[in-house]
Amino acid sequence: MFFDIDPDNGIPIYDQVMRQIKFAIAQGVLRPGDRIPSVRDLAKELVINPNTIARSYQGLQAEGILAANRGIGLEVAKGARAECQRQRKTLVHERLMQVILEARQSGLDEESIERLYRQCLAETSTRSVSQ
Amino acid sequence: MFFDIDPDNGIPIYDQVMRQIKFAIAQGVLRPGDRIPSVRDLAKELVINPNTIARSYQGLQAEGILAANRGIGLEVAKGARAECQRQRKTLVHERLMQVILEARQSGLDEESIERLYRQCLAETSTRSVSQ
Amino acid sequence: MFFDIDPDNGIPIYDQVMRQIKFAIAQGVLRPGDRIPSVRDLAKELVINPNTIARSYQGLQAEGILAANRGIGLEVAKGARAECQRQRKTLVHERLMQVILEARQSGLDEESIERLYRQCLAETSTRSVSQ
Amino acid sequence: MFFDIDPDNGIPIYDQVMRQIKFAIAQGVLRPGDRIPSVRDLAKELVINPNTIARSYQGLQAEGILAANRGIGLEVAKGARAECQRQRKTLVHERLMQVILEARQSGLDEESIERLYRQCLAETSTRSVSQ
DNA sequence: GTGGTCTAGACCACC
DNA sequence: GTGGTCTAGACCACG
Numbered sequence: 001m002f003f004d005i006d007p008d009n010g011i012p013i014y015d016q017v018m019r020q021i022k023f024a025i026a027q028g029v030l031r032p033g034d035r036i037p038s039v040r041d042l043a044k045e046l047v048i049n050p051n052t053i054a055r056s057y058q059g060l061q062a063e064g065i066l067a068a069n070r071g072i073g074l075e076v077a078k079g080a081r082a083e084c085q086r087q088r089k090t091l092v093h094e095r096l097m098q099v100i101l102e103a104r105q106s107g108l109d110e111e112s113i114e115r116l117y118r119q120c121l122a123e124t125s126t127r128s129v130s131q
Numbered sequence: 132m133f134f135d136i137d138p139d140n141g142i143p144i145y146d147q148v149m150r151q152i153k154f155a156i157a158q159g160v161l162r163p164g165d166r167i168p169s170v171r172d173l174a175k176e177l178v179i180n181p182n183t184i185a186r187s188y189q190g191l192q193a194e195g196i197l198a199a200n201r202g203i204g205l206e207v208a209k210g211a212r213a214e215c216q217r218q219r220k221t222l223v224h225e226r227l228m229q230v231i232l233e234a235r236q237s238g239l240d241e242e243s244i245e246r247l248y249r250q251c252l253a254e255t256s257t258r259s260v261s262q
Numbered sequence: 263m264f265f266d267i268d269p270d271n272g273i274p275i276y277d278q279v280m281r282q283i284k285f286a287i288a289q290g291v292l293r294p295g296d297r298i299p300s301v302r303d304l305a306k307e308l309v310i311n312p313n314t315i316a317r318s319y320q321g322l323q324a325e326g327i328l329a330a331n332r333g334i335g336l337e338v339a340k341g342a343r344a345e346c347q348r349q350r351k352t353l354v355h356e357r358l359m360q361v362i363l364e365a366r367q368s369g370l371d372e373e374s375i376e377r378l379y380r381q382c383l384a385e386t387s388t389r390s391v392s393q
Numbered sequence: 394m395f396f397d398i399d400p401d402n403g404i405p406i407y408d409q410v411m412r413q414i415k416f417a418i419a420q421g422v423l424r425p426g427d428r429i430p431s432v433r434d435l436a437k438e439l440v441i442n443p444n445t446i447a448r449s450y451q452g453l454q455a456e457g458i459l460a461a462n463r464g465i466g467l468e469v470a471k472g473a474r475a476e477c478q479r480q481r482k483t484l485v486h487e488r489l490m491q492v493i494l495e496a497r498q499s500g501l502d503e504e505s506i507e508r509l510y511r512q513c514l515a516e517t518s519t520r521s522v523s524q
Numbered sequence: 525g526t527g528g529t530c531t532a533g534a535c536c537a538c539c
Numbered sequence: 540g541t542g543g544t545c546t547a548g549a550c551c552a553c554g
Contacts, residue, residue, distance in 0.1 A: 004236065009229070012544060020236070027238035038526065049546045054527070062455075070269055071311070071526050071553035088237050093247050095230045098140060100251040103223045105135060105151065107158035110252065116224050117248060120231040121241065138463055143537065180464070180539045266498060271491060274552065282498065289500035311554040354496045355509050360402070361488045362513040367397065367413070368481050369420035372514065378486050379510060382493040383503065405529065432542065442531045447542070464539035464541050 002029055005046050013048060017056035019091060022065065025076055026084040032076045036066065136177050144179055148187035150222060153196065156207055157215040163207045167197065264291060267308050275310055279318035281353060284327065287338055288346040294338045298328065395422060398439050406441060410449035412484060415458065418469055418477040425469045429459065 003020045007013055024030045036042075039057060043050040057074055060066040065084065067077040103113045134151045138144055155161045167173075170188060174181040188205055191197040196215065198208040234244045265282045269275055286292045298304075301319060305312035319336055322328040327346065329339040365375045396413045400406055417423045429435075432450060436443040450467055453459040458477065460470040496506045 007545090014544080019233075023237040039528095040526085051547085052545065054529095055544095057527080068527075069554095070275070073526055088239065089243075089247065092230070092234045092237060092239065092244075093251065095233070096247055096251045097254065099223065099226045099230050100248075101255050102150070102226070104255050106154040106219050106223060108219065108223065110256075112220075113223075113252070116220065116227055117231075120224065120227045121244070123228065124231050124235050125241075144463070145538080182539055186538090276553080281495070285499040313554050317553090350499050350501065351505075351509065354492065354499060354501065354506075355513065357492045357495070358509055358513045359516065361485070361492050362510075362517050364412075364488070365485045366517050368416040368485060370481065370485065372518075374482075375485075375514070378482065378489055379493075382486065382489045383506070385490065386494050386497050387503075400530090407529080431540080433540095444532085445530065447544095448529095450542080461542075462539090464537080466541055 003042075003046060005048065007048075014052050014055040014059065017042075017046075017048075017053060018059050021056070021060060022084045022087055022091070025065065025080050026088040028081070030076050032078045032080055034076045036074050036076065038073055134177060136179065138179075145183050145186040145190065148173075148177075148179075148184060149190050152187070152191060153215045153218055153222070156196065156211050157219045159212070161207050163209045163211055165207045166200065166204050167206065169204060265308060267310065269310075276314050276317040276321065279304075279308075279310075279315060280321050283318070283322060284346045284349055284353070287327065287342050288350040290343070292338050294340045294342055296338045297331065297335050298337065300335060396439060398441065400441075407445050407448040407452065410435075410439075410441075410446060411452050414449070414453060415477045415480055415484070418458065418473050419481040421474070423469050425471050425473055427469045428466050429469065431466055 002024055003017065005013060005016050005020075009016075021030070021036070030036065036057075037045070039050050039053045042048075043053045046053070057066060061068060061074070063083075065077055065080045066074045068074055100113065103116070108116075134148065136144060136147050136151075152161070152167070161167065167188075168176070170181050170184045173179075174184045177184075188197060192199065192205070194214075195208055196211045197205045200206040231244065234247070239247075264286060265279065267275060267278050267282075271278075283292070283298070292298065298319075299307070301312050301315045304310075305315045308315075319328060323330065323336070325345075326339055327342045328336045331337040362375065365378070370378075395417055396410065398406060398409050398413075402409075414423065414429070423429065429450075430438070432443050432446045435441075436446045439446070450459060454461060454467070456476075458470055458473045459467045461467055493506065496509070501509075
């Protein structure tokens with residue numbers, strides 16, 4: 001699929017999965033009404049324990065982003081897209097804030113931070129979507 | 132002191148302490164030869180378990196940034212400043228990369244990311260060092 | 263028909279169907295000898311998977327409340343009415359007991375429970391049968 | 394402790410635990426600031442897998458009813474009591490509604506329902522708290 | 525086939 | 540010691 005999970009980056013796998021599903025919905029890759037991969041399928045594909053995926057899905061259900069069809073599977077909820085687009089900015093903003101805050105606390109001036117920012121932007125610009 | 136620890140931001144406390152000590156050295160707030168606060172004192176000041184501070188100090192010793200001083204206490208090692216200045220950029224860069232990478236994966240375009248970046252910069256510019 | 267199925271209330275659909283058929287028999291809406299709707303028809307009407315209806319019917323057959331009729335369909339068994347009337351009180355009593363028990367465990371006093379009871383009674387009194 | 398878990402009553406164990414903790418807080422048996430039993434201790438006491446307890450605790454944390462002290466344990470959050478008292482009525486009301494609604498659908502008249510209600514009240518009145 | 529729950533046991537980070 | 544995460548594998552209810 002379109003997910004890129006890193007089991008060792010410190011962020012819990014179930015959380016990475018949740019975030020990436022939200023991002024996929026925000027982008028329209030997954031749209032309201034779409035069925036999402038079954039727990040078992042996604043687990044197999046990402047080489048992750050099904051329980052971990054199930055945990056992600058349950059979290060997303062609790063947030064109202066996924067909706068259950070008894071015995072059939074899960075689908076993207078109706079209002080999910082707007083919600084995910086909202087959250088996308090929030091989620092990114094949150095982390096960016098942490099980093100910028102730390103950068104300032106480290107004593108770097110705005111110019112140095114700006115330089116680092118440009119560098120990161122450049123380093124990621126050529127990476128393909130799959131990475 | 133000059134530290135700003137947030138026990139709830141997901142980053143281990145011992146790691147936050149290590150980073151902030153490095154930043155203090157990079158900025159010259161702590162200079163080679165300076166004694167650093169005792170485990171007990173710093174723990175009391177930051178309202179943190181002494182074991183956690185001890186762990187931070189051990190990590191910094193292992194990196195050669197702190198040096199044991201006659202069995203009395205720890206002091207900033209001689210070459211520490213240059214090393215810490217080097218690390219400062221690396222540490223910030225590392226985290227910034229993670230965030231930018233995720234931002235791109237989320238489907239945000241460069242312009243949106245830029246906007247979020249400016250916003251974070253602005254939101255942190257007025258914050259005092261203590262926050 | 264006269265059923266009111268809620269797929270999301272935690273009670274298995276097949277069980278809701280079984281209970282409501284029993285209630286219909288207890289009330290005389292369905293009478294011994296009456297043919298009941300085919301699995302297909304009822305499934306279509308309630309927008310439920312036919313397997314689920316089949317399971318309900320099997321359960322009712324096993325209890326002797328429905329009887330196979332010349333290989334053509336199912337009908338309400340002879341002694342069903344009395345049995346269903348007996349069960350009606352038992353079924354309701356059972357669930358009521360659970361709730362009251364939990365209410366007491368929760369520390370609510372009899373007066374508070376009584377108030378909640380009256381409230382529920384009032385809230386359901388005006389609801390039409392279809393809801 | 395003060396919990397009464399029935400692994401076979403259809404309600405998930407983790408949910409029963411959550412509810413009973415909320416009830417304990419509502420009653421003041423557990424008060425804001427109190428440490429709650431460790432995952433392992435409660436699991437041992439209730440003869441339940443620790444993961445199941447952990448799930449309950451995580452749910453309660455997500456609701457803001459429990460608060461974490463890193464490496465130390467969980468405690469009842471400040472505003473928890475009011476919240477739990479509110480929820481207590483809601484939780485009981487919810488289930489009571491279901492039952493009353495079903496009772497009406499079953500064709501029982503108010504008088505019969507009332508009789509069942511009184512009976513349940515009587516049957517539970519003499520039961521000790523432990524049951 | 526689907527998801528939901530539970531157990532068992534492991535490892536980790538933190539205090 | 541604490542909770543958090545993950546894996547493995549099982550069973551269940553539902554469609």
